[in-house]
Amino acid sequence: MPGERAPIDGLTRDELIDEVARLREQLERTERAQRDLVRERDRLQRQRDRLKDQLDAARRAGFRQAAPFAKARQQGTGRPPGRRAGRTYGRRAHRPRPPQIDEQYEAPVPPACPDCGGAVTATHTATQVQEEFPVVRPVVRAFRVHVGACRACGRRVQGRHPLQTSDALGAAGTHLGPQATTLAVWCHKGLGLPLGKVQRLLRTQCGLHVTRGGLAHLCARVATRATPTYQALCAEMRQSPVVSPDETGWTIGRVLHWLWVAATPTTTVYRIAAGRGFDDAAALLGADFAGVLVRDGWAPYRRFTRATHQTCLAHLLRRCRLLHLDHPRCALPPQIQALLQQALALRDRRATGAVSPHGFAVARGRVLAQLLDVLTTTRSTVPDVRRFAAHLTREAPALLTFLGDPTIDATNWRAEHAIRPAVVTRKVCGGNRTRRGADTQQVLASVLRTLDQRGLDPADVFTPLLHARQALVAPALQKPSA
Secondary structure (H helix, E strand, O other): OOOOOOOOOOEEEHHHHHHHHHHHHHHHHHHHHHHHHHHHHHHHHHHHHHHHHHHHHHHHHHHHHOOOOOOOOOOOOOOOOOOOOOHHHOOOOOOOOOOOOOOOOOOOOOOOOOOOOOOOOOOOOOOOOOOOOOOOOOOOOOOOOOEEEOOOOEEEOOOOOOOOOOOHHHHHHHOOHHHHHHHHHHHHHHHOOOHHHHHHHHHHHHHHOOHHHHHHHHHHHHHHHHEEEEEEHHHHOOOOOEEEEEEEEEEOOEEEEEEEEEEEEOEEEEEEOOOOOHHHHHHHOOOOOEEEEEEEEOHHHHHOOOEEEEEEEEHHHHHHHHHHHOOOOOOOOHHHHHHHHHHHHHHHHHHHHOOOHHHHHHHHHHHHHHHHHHHHHOOOHHHHHHHHHHHHHHHHHHHHHHOOOOOOOOOHHHHHHHHHHHHHHHHHHHHEOOHHHHHHHHHHHHHHHHHHHHHHHHHHHHHHHHHHOOOOOOOHOOOOOO
């Protein structure tokens, strides 16, 4: 008919209209399905991220230092407490008797039996020894300070007794002595007790009444006196042949900072800095440190170009185990784990004398060659494994340094142990409120930790510092420890 279009592909106009409607409906269904797939993809991605966060949290919970022996469920059937009878009992020991008896008392038998009321006859005498604290009562000292003036310049001059720890008079003329001050500082900075508990301890056990603010000022004053000693420890650390550094988070006034630690067998130094880079590490160790650094894989440590490096094998072994759990088909993590454990076993054999020097050198070269061969030949498409392989390639010169020198540790356990009390303190108090509090923390924590390593009494070190008119290096710590 006139006005009608010719059919397209054999379809009439009405059929074309129906086909277009069908195609539009199909397009709408496809777009709806695509939107559903996008929503499902986003939901699965959120679920994946949530499960990954839960997995990471569960892994971190296994390494946390708070309640390290707590288990989510009972392990095994359990056994009754106490030692086992028989040959597996172990060495039989008891509390040794003190060599000196200060007081002696008699404990006679009662005249009548407490059960039946019959007469009692004494048969023999036994001795029981009891060790007890004496009744603690503060010794209150009053110093009559004579004040005068110089006839030449007119300057005010006052006397000072050797037992005095301060020249303050008037409103600040009453304070704690060196023994009480040392006890308060040791409890707060050495044992990690909050100021409130230190206040309660001094009040209930020693009869000393002091406020928490007074204790905070007391710690700051002791830190000022101990600053030269802290600086001497830092200088000694920079000259040490082997140092284990580490760092952890810290806060000052709710602002993130970093607590750095450097540890040797006899010295530990803390420093609270605003950053976590090379400049902060160099402020603690010195940019030209030329000793041995036993450290983890944190990149700024590699910028100590004059130092000899040993990376922590415990961190690498832990990373191998986690990668093997996440990607069991990848060959690199178990191979690296086996080679590192072989190197540790070779170190133990050398320590026990089970291998000759020549055999040790041959075995060491073989382990190093196998390690380099695995790093250069093994390939993986898994991003986590590829990152681990790149990290091992960068750390390759520092993997087996401990096999060349028996005085070098294979892990940075010294720094980990030194940083653990700081982590406990951070969990209790959350950090410091001011920069002055952070300075007090790093000075006193360093001195107290070093005293504990060297087996020194804090009172023997802090008492001369408090008695001195000017800040000086503690006499007990002036000579570097062997």
